[in-house]
Amino acid sequence: MQKKALSELLEIIVDGSLDHDDIQAMLNEVIAAADDAAAYLANDPQSAYRPELNLPLWQWVLLEQLEDGLLFRADDIPALYAQIIDAFGDDELELPLAGLDGLSEQAALYKVQDELEPTFTLVNFSQPFGARWQTVLVRSQKLSRFLDLAKALEIPARPSDLA
Template identity: 55%
Template sequence: MNQKHINELFEIIADGSLDAEDIAAMSDEVLKAHTDAVAYLQADTGSQYQESYPLPLWEWVLLEQLEGGLIFHAPQVDALYAQIVDAFGDDELDLTVADLAGLNADAALAKVQEELAPTYSVVDFSQSVAREKQVVLVRTAKLARFLELSAVLGIHAAA
């Protein structure tokens, strides 16, 4: 695992909202979890990670680092979009959560993508342990590199 790849992945997702020191600290956590999962879990007694999860500890730690507005997850698209609206702030997006009512998941996601395009792409990212929809927003201009980095790291990502 290459710290440069993890840093770049975080930089693309953060899109300027985090400084280099924060990104370095986040990637250090991921590398610690990758290098020695047992020691990491012993040191992080508050971790909710379970060995039965369908993803390795380091990926779980990576996802935890994205909490707080960089990753969005919810059982339904309208709830997912409500989180995105909160991250952007009031009056930044024209599409409302109510506009998604009555649409199936695919149609609702298409509407969300249409709202965020051409600047952002909605990317299905990693696996949600709770079987929820889980996405990150990536600048469309950086999407190809993001998908490449995800593949190199072995993380599921699909636009």
């Protein structure tokens, strides 16, 4: 486990929304899962992790740590955008959710991307579970570094599109 790379990846994702202690706690959880998966699972009997997911436990724990405002999961673009609106706050984004009504998925995705650019890029992150879309927001100027870190950690990540 590349602790420094993981720490930097988390810093990019949280983008100042969490303090150092919270980020360190997240990092410690992921490192504990990476260092000894059996012990981690023994201490977390409520975990929904299943080995057949073909995802290392530490990545599962990372995704769990990002839930509630940092990781967005949905089956369609309007539901995904609704989560992003919630994370930003009602008056922070100009595109209303109703602005996606009746659009194809591709057109809705482009509208959301246009709303977030140039500040943020919507990034497909890791292997999606239970939803078609699983994304994080990354500051556009940090996108290249984020993708390099994800690659080094062997976490699938790419700017969102319909491919």
